Amino acid sequence: MTARVLAGPPAAEVLLQDAAARASRLPAQPSLVIVRVGDDPASVSYVRGKARKAGEVGLRGTVHALPEATSQADLLAVIDSLNRDDDVNGILVQLPLPAHIAEMAVLHAIDPRKDVDGFHPLNVGELWAARPALTPCTPAGIMFLLKHYGIAVAGVRAVIVGRSHLVGRPLAALLLNADATVTVAHSRTHGLPSVTREADLLIAAAGCPGLITPEMVKPGATVIDVGINRVPGAGGRSHLVGDVHPDVSGVAGALTPVPGGVGPMTVAQLLANTVRAAELQHHLRSEGAGELVR
Numbered sequence: 660m661t662a663r664v665l666a667g668p669p670a671a672e673v674l675l676q677d678a679a680a681r682a683s684r685l686p687a688q689p690s691l692v693i694v695r696v697g698d699d700p701a702s703v704s705y706v707r708g709k710a711r712k713a714g715e716v717g718l719r720g721t722v723h724a725l726p727e728a729t730s731q732a733d734l735l736a737v738i739d740s741l742n743r744d745d746d747v748n749g750i751l752v753q754l755p756l757p758a759h760i761a762e763m764a765v766l767h768a769i770d771p772r773k774d775v776d777g778f779h780p781l782n783v784g785e786l787w788a789a790r791p792a793l794t795p796c797t798p799a800g801i802m803f804l805l806k807h808y809g810i811a812v813a814g815v816r817a818v819i820v821g822r823s824h825l826v827g828r829p830l831a832a833l834l835l836n837a838d839a840t841v842t843v844a845h846s847r848t849h850g851l852p853s854v855t856r857e858a859d860l861l862i863a864a865a866g867c868p869g870l871i872t873p874e875m876v877k878p879g880a881t882v883i884d885v886g887i888n889r890v891p892g893a894g895g896r897s898h899l900v901g902d903v904h905p906d907v908s909g910v911a912g913a914l915t916p917v918p919g920g921v922g923p924m925t926v927a928q929l930l931a932n933t934v935r936a937a938e939l940q941h942h943l944r945s946e947g948a949g950e951l952v953r
């Protein structure tokens with residue numbers, strides 16, 4: 660048996676088309692500003708890709724690049740001015756930030772209604788209270804992918820390997836809100852294989868190449884590989900692999916590839932979140948609800 664391949668791009672395309680259609684119904688073109696501090700090559704390339712994709716679906720994507728030496732106070736001043744700018748609907752601060760800047764102080768400073776990454780404590784709280792507004796892009800993108808491929812979530816036993824604020828925790832909340840029975844495993848979990856073998860839906864988000872091997876997977880399970888790991892390949896060239904060993908495709912019922920699985924969903928969801936943020940803001944203004952939260 661070979662697992663059904665749950666490719667990201669077709670699902671991402673549906674999500675993007677929906678975002679573009681909703682954007683076209685808004686009174687103004689939704690606008691996303693991505694703030695980047697420093698010149699980390701991976702961040703430069705991620706940010707460029709996000710801004711380009713925004714343009715492709717009719718959003719205005721702008722990169723606000725700041726030098727590595729930018730102080731925390733100066734970065735907070737930039738965020739404050741973006742919060743106040745009615746022409747900006749979404750603000751994303753590309754992580755990681757340089758070591759001299761406290762990440763949490765910056766994430767807390769973003770207007771929660773412009774927080775397209777969903778990392779502000781207000782949005783985190785709303786998610787856990789089952790009233791999600793803006794939810795982190797990778798977990799929300801995974802939920803869309805599951806829906807797109809008709810994979811049932813309600814009532815199933817879901818196991819997430821990884822408990823980060825970026826992926827594992829918010830995905831646990833989303834799956835719980837969708838009526839799954841959720842277990843979150845992590846680096847201190849005892850007997851990981853016996854935990855993962857219980858999963859009808861197994862999500863690997865640990866950042867460990869090949870961590871999930873065939874004997875850790877229940878036959879027929881759906882396996883979502885979130886991991887993106889750069890490993891050395893033949894001829895001195897590196898390549899990307901996930902957290903799931905390739906042999907798992909002989910046991911699982913369905914599996915996301917790496918690359919081309921969860922990755923494209925993350926970018927598509929960011930743009931969907933930007934449109935959602937714009938809808939929320941226009942709605943509030945048209946209701947005369949006054950200032951957005953600062």
Ligand code: NAD
Pocket residue numbers: 797820821822823824825826827844845846847848851864865866867870885886887888921922923925
């Ligand atoms: P992280 O390092 O913040 O968290 C990793 C989590 O995995 C931790 O909770 C840790 O306890 C757990 N873990 C690590 N080793 C483990 C082990 N051997 N057994 C069990 N649990 C273990 O990482 P993150 O930001 O959540 O990212 C996880 C992976 O997902 C990385 O490879 C990252 O590149 C990738 N990622 C992909 C996307 C995407 O769009 N596809 C988005 C975000 C992150």
